[in-house]
Amino acid sequence: MASIKKRGEYQWRVRVEKINRATGLVHKESATHNTKAEAMNWAKGVEAALAEGRYNDTRVIDSTYLRELIERYKKNVSPKKLGSKQEIVRLEKWLKSDLADRIVSRCTARDFADYIEKRRGDVSKRGGHVAEQTIKLEIIAISNVFEIARKDWGYKELENPTRDISKPKGSGMREVRIEPKNWERIADILRKCRNPQYIVIAEFAIETGMRQDELFRMCWKDVDLLGRKVIVEGKDTSTTGQRKKRTVPLSMRAIELLQSLPRSINGSDPIFQVARKTSADGLSRAFTGACKAIGLEGGCFHSTRHEAASRMAPHYPMLTLMKIFGWKTPAMAARYYHASDEELLAGIDRMQQLVAQSA
Template identity: 30%
Template sequence: MMHETKEMTLGEGLILYRQKISILKKGYVQESYRIASLLKSRHASKKMRDFRSPDIATIRDERLAQINSRTGTCISPSTVRLEMSLLSNLFDVGRIEWGVCDSNPVTNVRKPKAAPGRDRRLTAREERQILRYCHAHPTADLYVLVVLAIETAMRQGELLKLEWEHINLQRRIAHLPDTKNGSKRDVPLSLKARDALIQLGAKTKGQVFSYTANGLKSAWRIMLQRLGIEDLHFHDLRHEACSRLFELGTLDIMEIAAISGHKSLAMLKRYTHLKAAKLVKKLEGNKHRGQQVVISHLVPYPAVANQTPAGVVVRVLDFEGIVGRGATAEQALQSAQDALLRHLMVSLRDKRPIPAPDQYLEQVDDSEIIMLDPLCLSTAQGTPTGLTLF
C-alpha cells in the first residue's frame, strides 16, 4: 500500500519551524521577526513540495525591492541573506525530518552580496559627550553599561545578563556562563570597568543591570538624538573595544579572541579597524622616540576668536583657561599660540595627560573655528602663519 504523502505550505512550515526549531535558539526573538516577514509573502500559501529555485529567486528579488517602514530605505542585503539561510534550513528540516518536500530549492540560488562590515569608530569627542550624558542620567546603569562595553568588548546581551555572583571584583573577572556562541568564558575587567561596577553598589547575587534590551535600545536612541550623534549603534562599542585591544600592542590575536569571545578569527578581523595614527608610530620603530613623543603633541588645536570691548580674545577649545588676548586679532592669536605651546610643554615635562585635538564639548559654529598651530612662525607684523579655517 502506498504511503500518504505529507503536504505543507511554506507558511505552515515557517510556523512549525518557529515552534520546534527557533524556540531552541538564542536568537529566537530575531528569527521570529524574520519568520513574521516571510509569512507576509504572497508565496506563503504555496506547498513546500512545489517550490523550485526560481521561486526562491523571486522571493529574494521581491524582498530586496521592498521598503523598510522603519528606515524608509530598501530591505538590506544582509537581512535578505539571513532570511534565505532560514529558508534553506527550513527546507532541509522539511525534507529530512518532516517529509514535506523532496529537495532544498534554496541551495543553488545566489544570495545577495554581503555588505561590508561596519567600521564605525567612536571619536574622542563622541566618547566624552556620551560618558558625560550617561553620568548625569537618572539611571546609573546606563553609564556603567557604556563603560563596560568599551572596556570589555562584551556583547549587549552578555552585559544585560551579567549576574553579581559571576563577578569577582578582587580578581577583576566577569564570568559569562552562557554566551552567543554557546561557550562560557571569563572576561578580564580593567580598573575602569571594575570601578564602574563598584559605583552600582556591589551585591552578592542578582542581575547587575535592570535594563531590558528594548529599554536600552530606547535610552540609546534618545541619547544620540539629544547629542546630535549620527550612525552609532550600541554594538559599535564592541567594535571600538576590539580595535583598542589590538592597538594596545601587548596582546596577540588569540588572547583578544579569548577576551571578545570570537570563535572565528575572520569575524574578529571584521570587528577590528586600526587607527592609522597608531600605525605611524610603529613605522618609526624606536628611532628618535623622545622626539616623536614631543612632536606628536605639538599639533594644531581648534580655537575661536571673539571681539570684546577690551580687545580680541582667543580661546583654545580643548583646554580650560588657555586664552590669548590682544588689541588686535594678530596679537591675540600670537598670545594664544604662546599660551598653548607653554601648556603643552609643561604637561609633557610633568607627565600630565594631554587631550587630542577636537575633543571639546562646547557647542560652536564650525564656520567660526580656527586651527591654532603651536609651532607656526610669526610674520613681521606678528600674524601667525599656518593659521587655517577648520
C-alpha cells in the same frame, strides 16, 4: 512487517507496511512472486530500503505548508538560541509573506531570489532601502528552517531551495568607531536619560566587547571580581540550547562600573535589571539617538563591540582575541578591527624605534 499469502499454485502475494516515526506516515509496498522464498527476499529488501531512507516518499512534503515549518521552528528551536528575539522577528516577516502559504515541495530557488529582489525595493523604518545585511539574515533564518526540517524532523525528501541562490553579501568591515572624543559626547547624552543604567551598560560594553544579549544575561554568579573576569554564555546556533562559554577579562574600569551597581542576594538575577527593569530595546534606541545627535552616522549599540575590538586588537594575539570575543574565524575578527589613522602612525613609529634599537 511483511505479510505473505499464497494466492495460487505459483503466486505468493507479499505486502510491506512500515511507519515513518518522524512523520507518522505509513509506507505501503506490495508485489507478487512465483515462490515464497522470492517473496521473502523482496520483503527484506524493501524493509531495508525503507529503514535506510532509500525510498522516495514525497507525500509528507507534498502536504506540508511552509507556514507549518516556520511555526514549529519558531516555537521549538528559536527560543533555545541566544539571539532568539531577533530570529523570531525575521521568522514573523516570513509568515507575512506569500511564500508562507506555499507547499514546501513547490518552493523553488526562483521564489527566494524574487523575495530578495522585492526586499531590496522595500523601504526600511528609517526611510532608506532595506540593508543587505537585513535581507541576508532573513534568508539565513528561512534556510535554517529547511535544514532543521530535513535533518531533524523526518523531511528527508525536502530540498533547501536557498542553497541555489546568490545570497546578499551583507555588511563588510564595521568602520564606525566610538573614539574617545565621540564617546564623551555620547556619554553626556546618556547621563541625561531617565534610566541611569544606560551609561553604565554602554561604558561596560566598550570595556569588555560583550554583545547586548550577553550583557543582559550576565548575573553576579558569572562574575569574579577578584579574578577580574566574567564567564559569558555565547551564541548558540544548534538546537541543543547548550551555549558555549568563554572568559572575558575585566579592566579596572569595568570592575569599578560593576561595583557601582546594586547587588541582589540571588546571584542568578541579571546584573543590569536589579534596581529597575532595563530593556534592551530602550537602551538601543537611546544609544542610536545619541549617535545621531552628535552626527555619528551609522552608530548603534553594537558599535561598542567594534570599538572594544579595535582597542584590544593591538595588544592581544589573534587567537586570544578570538577567544575573548567568541569568534570562530580570523575573518570575523577582521570585520571588527578597524585601526584609526593615529594608531597606524603609532605602529610605524614603534617599528622604527625597534629598528633603531637593534641597529
